[in-house]
Amino acid sequence: MAATGSKSVLFVCLGNICRSPIAEAVFRKMATDAGVVDKWRIDSAATSTYEIGNPPDYRGQACMKRHGVPMRHVARQVTKDDFMSFEYILCMDESNLSDLKRKGNSVKNLKAKIELLGIYDPQKQLIISDPYYGSDEDFEKVYEQCVRCCKAFLEANS
Template identity: 85%
Template sequence: MAGAGSKSVLFVCLGNICRSPIAEAVFRKMATDAGVVDQWRIDSAATSNYEIGSSPDHRGQACMKKHNVPMSHVARQVTNDDFMSFEYILCMDESNLSELGRRAKQVKNHQAKIELLGSYDPQNQRIIKDPYYGGDEDFEKVYQQCVRCCKAFLESNS
C-alpha cells in the first residue's frame, strides 16, 4: 500500500468482472510504465453484489493478454469506506453514477470525487457500455476507451 499523501482511484462498474477490472489493469500498467505506480492506490469494485468473489470475465482476460496488460482481480462490492478512502471513484455509465451518488449520500463527509471515467475521453464517448452480452470486439472497444480515458486521467493528475 502506498504511503500517506498518495493518490487513489477506484474504478467501478455493475459487476466488477468486465469494465472496471479492465480499467484498473490498464491504469496500473500506465502508471507502472510512467514510473509513478508507487504514488497510487488503484482498485476496482462493483455497485452490485452479483459477482462478488469472481475473477474477471475470460473474454476480458483474453483481451488484456493480447495487449500485454497484466490483470488479476477478485470482484468486490463498493463499501462505505471506499467513499472516504479514495480520492477518485470513476465509473462507467449513468446507472453506476446514480447508484454511487445514492450510496455516497449515506456516508457522512464522503471525500471521493465521483465521475464518469468517460468524462476524460478526448473522443468524448462518455459512456463505456457493458460488453458482457457482446463479443470480443465489445471487450476490445472497452479496452480502447479505457486506454484513452486512463491516459487523460493520469495526465491530469501528474
C-alpha cells in the same frame, strides 16, 4: 492488491468483472510504465453483489493478455470506506453513477470525487458500455476507451 500512495482511484462498474477490472489493469500498467505506480492506490469494485468473489470475465482477461496488460482481480462490492478513502471513484455509465451518488449520500465523511471515467475521453465517448452480453470486439472497444480515458486521467493527475 492496491499500492498505498498519495493519490487514489477506484474504478466501478455493475459487476466488477468486465469494465472496471479492465480500467484498473490499464491504469495500473500506465502508472507502472510512467514510474508513478508507487504514488497511487488503484482498485476496482462493483455497485452490485452479483459477481463478488469471481475473477474477471474470461473475454476481458483474453483481451488484456493480447495487449500485454497484467490483470489480477477478484470482484468485490463498493464499501462505505471506499467513499472515505479514495480520492476518485470513476464509473462506467449513468446507472453506476446514480447508484454511487445514492450510496455516497449516506456517507458522513465523503472524500471521493465521483465521476464518469468517460469524461476524460479525448474522443468524448462519455459512456463505456457493458460488454458482458457482447462479443470479443465489445471487450476490445472497452479496452480502447479505457486506454484513452486512463491516459488523460493520469496526465490530469500527474
